[in-house]
Amino acid sequence: MVNILIIGSGGREHALSWKLSQSEKVETIFTAPGNGGTPNNVPINVDDLDGLVDFAKKNNCFTVVGPEAPLAAGIVNKFNDHNLKIFGPTQQAAQLESSKIWAKNFMKRNNIPTSRFEIFDDAKKAQKYVESLDYNVVVKADGLAAGKGVIVCSSDDEAKSAIETILIKKTFGDAGNRIIIEERIDGIEASYIALSDGDVALPMATSQDHKRIFDGDKGPNTGGMGAYSTTPIIDDSLAKKIQEEIIDKTIHAMKNEGILFKGFLYAGIMIRDNEPFVLEYNVRMGDPECQPITMRMDFDLYDYFEASVGGKLSSMPTPTWKKQSAVCVVLASKGYPESYPSNEEISGFDSISNDVCVFHAGTKKTDGKILSNGGRVLGVTALGASLEDAISNVYAAVEKISWPHKYCRQDIGQKGLSYF
Ligand SMILES: Nc1ncnc2c1ncn2[C@@H]1O[C@H](COP(=O)(O)OP(=O)(O)O)[C@@H](O)[C@H]1O
Ligand SMILES: [Mg+2]
Incomplete structure (x- = not known):
């Protein structure tokens, strides 16, 4: 039996702990710092690497890292130095996410399909470059910017002001010391996530996120307002192409360059004319994609985490998935992604019936009550025989949960239905 320490405090981490708790090999699950729904919260922040090492040592834990910041800070290297087992990529491998420029150059030298681009640190030169192009661009800050450092532009003027925002106004601080200007690809977006041990990568079920705050994909971007799995957007032949030409190629090229990528590798994909392009890599599960994906897992997730860490994924059986669809609707506080009230x-x-999962994100438990404590508050997740059934099951559950400033999109999953 093994104890688990999950690092993070979102819906993704609650979903991972829910799934790991079903393993016969798992004894106690701790969460640092956790939220109002996660078990055995430990008050250590995700950036307190020494505190996390101490806790894992004392409690003999196998550690699972949820978010990107501690991975980019080198938590896996540090745990490895202490001979502690930890699931996730090293700091070197995490560069695929922590530096968008590093990732773009990596893709270019390894012929992994992505849009054409140039790198700048000088605003004047960048603006001149934009004028010389005859296509629309996306301007991206190099470093981690909590999902806000990317500006999708529809004109030269928009691109020039995006350059100013990042390079001159320094809205994202040092994360914006350098920028990428890349071709905007207009297509359909989906998420492709695989689990790797540095040698091989096993595909997870496909999914699609809903990034914008309002129905019909209107309004500003958010951390994600809901997701469903499987998505019909990635059919079998496209999945094969993404697996071979993007995921396998990435893992092998990393290995050739001397970096073993262990953990979840997430490719944000834009599909244009049935051709996939990588928009970005994440080096961890997506949130909220993790919630519907874990609900469909028909295998012991701990076994796969252990095999990833030990470099033994090639001897594991192909993961099996529940045939049903799963849909996660994020319940947020009204006002998110700007300002919103808390403590409601x-x-x-x-x-809520037992077959529906209510994964907590921005919540806290006080005097036995659950209070809102963030922008994205809960991720209600349900299965159904079809995507349509899963949608009606999840919204029936969503109706039963309330607080004064509850807000959610009403159209999560519809993109998958309208695709047929
Ligand atoms: N080259 C591109 N063409 C069109 N849209 C893009 C492009 N790059 C990014 N986007 C859009 O911007 C969003 C955020 O960009 P992404 O690279 O995923 O960075 P992050 O998640 O760190 O904000 C994407 O989900 C996608 O909708
Ligand atoms: Mg993204």
Whole structure:
């Protein structure tokens, strides 16, 4: 039996702990710092690497890292130095996410399909370059910017002001010391996630996120307002292409360059004329994609984490998935992604049936009550025989949960239905 320490505090981490708790090999699950729904919270922040090492040592934990920041800070290297088992990529491998420029150059030298681009640190030169192009661009800050450092532009003027925002106004601080200007690809977006041990990568079920705050993909970008799995957008032949020409190629090229990538590798994909392009890599599960994906897992996730860390994934059976569809609807606080109220009591948990998962994100438990404590508050997730059934099951559950400033999109999953 093994104890688990999950690092993070979002819906992704709650979903991972829910799934790991079903393993017969898992004894106690701790979460640092966790939220109102996660078990055995430990008050250590994700950036307190020494504190996390101490806790894992004392409690003999196998550690699972949820978010990108501690990975970019080298938590895996540090745990390895202490001979502690930890699931996730090293700091070197995490560069695929922590530096968009590093990732773009990596893709270019390894012929991994991505849009054409140039790198700049000088605003004047960047603006001149934009004028010389006859296509629309996307301007991206190099470093981690909590999902806000990317500006999709529809004119030269928009691109010039994006350059100013990042390079001159320094809105994203040092993360914006350098920028990428890349071709905008207009297509359909989907997420492709695989689990790797540095040698091979096993595909996870496909999924699609809903990034914008309002129905019909309107309004500003968010961390994600809902996701469903499987998505019909990635059919079998496209999945094969993404697996071979993007995922396998990435893992092998990393190995050739002397970096073993262990952990979840997430490729944000834009599909244009049935051709996939990598928009970005993430080096961890997506949130909220993780919630519907874990609900469909028909295997012991701990076994696969252990095999990833030990470099033994090639001897594991192909992961099997529940045939049903899964849909996760994110319940947010009204006002998100800008300002919103917190500390509102949430009710209705008792009326949710056992086959629906309510994964917590921005919540906290105080005096036995669950209070809102963030922009994205809960991820209600349900299965169904079809995508349509899963949608109606999840919204029936969503109706039962309430607090004064609850907000959610009403159209999560519809993109998958309209695709047929
Ligand atoms: N080359 C591109 N063409 C069109 N849209 C893009 C492009 N790059 C990014 N986007 C859009 O911007 C969003 C955010 O960009 P992404 O590279 O995923 O960075 P991050 O998730 O770090 O903000 C994507 O989900 C996609 O909708
Ligand atoms: Mg992204």
